[in-house]
Amino acid sequence: MIIGIDLGTTNSAVAIWRDGESVLVPNALGDLLTPSAVSITDTGEALIGLAARERQPTHPKHTVTAFKRFIGTQQSVTLGKRKFDAEELSALVLRQLKADAEAFTGETVTGAVITVPAYFNDRQRKATRRAGDLAGLEVKRLVNEPTAAALAFGIQTREQEPFLVFDLGGGTFDVSIVEVFDGVVEVRASSGDNRLGGEDFNERLIDLVRARIDPDKKLEKADPVVLAELLRAAAERTRRKLSESDEAEFAIVWKDESFATTVYASALEEACAPLLQRLRDPVLRSLRDSNIRVETLSEIVLVGGSTRMPIVRKAITRMFGRFPNATVHPDHAVALGAAVQAGLLSRDVALDEVRLTDVCPFTLGIEVAEGDGRGGYREGIFSPIIDRNTPIPASRVNSYHTLADNQREIHFGIYQGEAREVASNVKLGEMRIQVPPKPRGEVSIECRFTYDTSGMLDVDVSVPSTGVTRSLVIMDQSDPLTEKQIAERRDALAAIKVHPREESENAAVRARAARCYESFLGRERDIVGQWLSTFDGALDSQDPRTIREAREQLVTALDSLEGERFL
Structure with missing residues (x-):
């Protein structure tokens, strides 16, 4: 299947x-x-x-x-x-x-x-x-x-x-x-x-409220990793509430103290104007x-x-x-x-x-040098081979020539992007091919790009005068994995014990209750603590029916407390 x-x-x-x-x-x-x-x-x-x-x-x-x-x-x-x-x-x-x-x-x-x-x-x-x-x-x-x-x-x-x-x-x-x-x-x-994406809108929302929820800068003492996650989770919830209302509360709890403010949709729209423009x-x-x-x-x-x-x-x-x-x-x-x-x-x-x-959603090509009009050359120029939005599968070939007398090797930098200078594009890989030493311009090289329906790029470079050909399926140069290395990584992942699928509901609802305990204060926190104790007691019973009923009760209670459960 x-x-x-x-x-x-x-x-x-x-x-x-x-x-x-x-x-x-x-x-x-x-x-x-x-x-x-x-x-x-x-x-x-x-x-x-x-x-x-x-x-x-x-x-x-x-x-x-x-x-x-x-x-x-x-x-x-x-x-x-x-x-x-x-x-x-x-x-x-x-x-x-x-x-x-x-x-x-x-x-x-x-x-x-x-x-x-x-x-x-x-x-x-x-x-x-x-x-x-x-x-x-x-x-x-x-x-x-x-x-x-x-x-x-x-x-x-x-x-x-x-x-x-x-x-x-x-x-x-x-x-x-x-x-x-x-x-x-x-x-x-x-x-x-x-x-x-949505994560960028969350970041703008955090920027909007950060000073307002913490005028005394107490949160500067918080662990930055912990604080970042508290703010991100609050931003996600606030942004979703603003999809249904013109205003919503942005709130976090740190060291038993609440930090909160009201966010208006109009203010969020203004803060996100650069993102909307993009x-x-x-x-x-x-x-x-x-x-x-x-x-x-x-x-x-x-x-x-x-x-x-x-x-x-x-x-x-x-x-x-x-x-x-x-x-x-x-x-x-x-x-x-x-x-x-x-x-x-x-x-x-x-x-x-x-x-x-x-x-093909982007242009693919190689790095070349071109004459500068003064007898020299300007390097780092992008030469497109497959233009963006070409129907795929596609195969295109361009011809190039040597730049120097007695040149013995051609180096191809392979890029994707739309800029004229390769420095502004994304480098995908590189390859080299030997050429016979002759006067500049006399040796031609053909470079063929083939882009398939899965978005994978094959590069073939050949020297017609010698019949030498080099082929490359672009790989990540920073992590050139062999089949053996991939198999080892697969085995290492397989060794990680994954929480049993049939217990996922219990793990999820308990994690949610633990989050709520940290998110609320006072009476609400005490109540969540009692709910957690009751649910833990049901888990200890190991009776499927008791656990199911306790879980359903806890979910209903958390829904009433939070007003939502989102994915």
């Missing part, structure tokens, strides 16, 4: 293609979304999902979220006694989603379609593939997130006119313009910003590249949990001069589209007439 996975910054989801439609898979708690969170207990056991996220305010040094933002880099975090990079943390989440799918279907998962932001570079895509490998999944294909959402929307509506998918998640922003005709879902153009450029770029006018778009389809924010919807309405389409579930669309792609790969008869085409 092939599953579809939306590996998100804030939440992840898994779906399957069954009986002619995409079906979301519930986790052990019955939720369709699993927080992208990992926590390590004092005993070295891994908690994944809601139980981990609820521990973040109380155990910030043992819990991590939003690690998708540093996938493909060397950044790591220490949880307990062990260091984890983003690939390993993502692998733990993927492994949990795989287990949920197998428990739901009773079948063995053999492969997965995993979604990635359209603007993920080659290094980030390969890191995502490695995360799937570490989780024991054969990654059949990587699909751009807005493309997956477009696939889910296009299958439902069979729209003929182009529509725009506006995907603002927890950590990234993507835009795709899509057309559906005769069963073909065609992506005309994609653009985006890998460093723009939403425009990717939209304009995708419209230009597709040669489609904004008035010809049939729909503006909202995807991603951050599009729930009224300030974002107002900005979109002003940008396009009309109200966006909010009929697609913003948190589910990407996973549902990934399941459609899984169905296509499984050759389900219900999808016989459906085809998907995508584009």
Whole structure:
């Protein structure tokens, strides 16, 4: 069985293609979304999902979220006694989603379609593939997130006119313009910003209230890691409340003292104005590249949990001069589209007439030198080989020549980006090839880029006069893993004891109660403490019925205290 996975910054989801439609898979708690969170207990056991996220305010040094933002880099975090990079943390989440799918279907998962932001570079895509490998999944294909959402929307509506998918998640922003005709879902153009999402709005909210909640600067004495997590959790809750009301309270508790203030939606909108402005450029770029006018778009389809924010919807309405389409579930669309792609790969008869085409979301090329008009050369110039928004799979070749007499080697720096100088673009790799020593300009070199439907880049360089050819599948130079090293990392992850799936509900609700105990003061804190003692007593009984009834009572009580439970 092939599953579809939306590996998100804030939440992840898994779906399957069954009986002619995409079906979301519930986790052990019955939720369709699993927080992208990992926590390590004092005993070295891994908690994944809601139980981990609820521990973040109380155990910030043992819990991590939003690690998708540093996938493909060397950044790591220490949880307990062990260091984890983003690939390993993502692998733990993927492994949990795989287990949920197998428990739901009773079948063995053999492969997965995993979604990635359209603007993920080659290094980030390969890191995502490695995360799937570490989780024991054969990654059949990587699909751009807005493309997956477009696939889910296009299958439902069979729209003929182009529509725009506006995907603002927890950590990234993507835009795709899509057309559906005769069963073909065609992506005309994609653009985006890998460093723009709900987490950035949280940071602006924290900046807005920081001085107001702490005029005496008492919080400067707090552990910065603990304080950062308290503020982040409060910002997330406040931002969600502002999606339903014009005002909300921002509050944290530190050392039994409350720090709080009221936040108004208008003030948040003003503070986030620079972020809202950044939403425009990717939209304009995708419209230009597709040669489609904004008035010809049939729909503006909202995807991603951050599009729930009224300030974002107002900005979109002003940008396009009309109200966006909010009929697609913003948190589910990407996973549902990934399941459609899984169905296509499984050759389900219900999808016989459906085809998907995508584009390369960024320009790919190499570093060259060019004449400066004074007999010298200017280095560090970007020479595009595959332009952004070229339909894929694509293969393009350019010819180059030697610069110096008797030159014996050509060095190719491989880049992605749109800037003329390579220093402003992203370096993906490099390679060298030997050439025969001849006068400058007499030796030609052909460089071919091949970019496939999973967003993977192959580079072939050849010297026609000698027949010498060098090929390279771009790898992360900072972490060039061998198959043996990958196997060792997989075994190390497998050795980490994961909290039993069937006990996830108990772990999650207890972590939530512990967080509430630290978040409230006075009478409310005493009451939560009593609830925790009662629930711990039920757990000690080891009687499933007693535990279930106590858990249900505790969840109801916490809901009444907090007024919400969000994913």
